[in-house]
Amino acid sequence: MKITTDAVEIMENMIGDDPQLHQMYAEARINAHVAQLIYDAHIEAGLTQAQLAELIGTKQSVIARLEDADYEGNSLTLLKRIAEVLHRKVIIDLVPIF
Numbered sequence: 001m002k003i004t005t006d007a008v009e010i011m012e013n014m015i016g017d018d019p020q021l022h023q024m025y026a027e028a029r030i031n032a033h034v035a036q037l038i039y040d041a042h043i044e045a046g047l048t049q050a051q052l053a054e055l056i057g058t059k060q061s062v063i064a065r066l067e068d069a070d071y072e073g074n075s076l077t078l079l080k081r082i083a084e085v086l087h088r089k090v091i092i093d094l095v096p097i098f
Contacts, residue, residue: 011025012025027072028069031070031071031072034079035068035069036069038063038067038079038082039067041083041088042082042086045086047086048060049064049067050063052082052085055085056085066082076090076092
């Protein structure tokens, strides 16, 4: 096996052919991606978590949870509210699994 420092490649090598691990890994990647999108958007808008929370009518702790890659309670409704106050749109796509 080729030596690599690419974290994604290392994870994929560790998972192997286990379908359950592949599912868990895919969900973790989605959660991390959503968390990063929210973080990047409010930072780019020059807002703190507290300011963003106030704009959408929630608490700073809710935004902090959304920005936690381990948080699994992402709500499409809440993501749409965040997108609206940051002048963005949520795009969801279903793509084929290879």
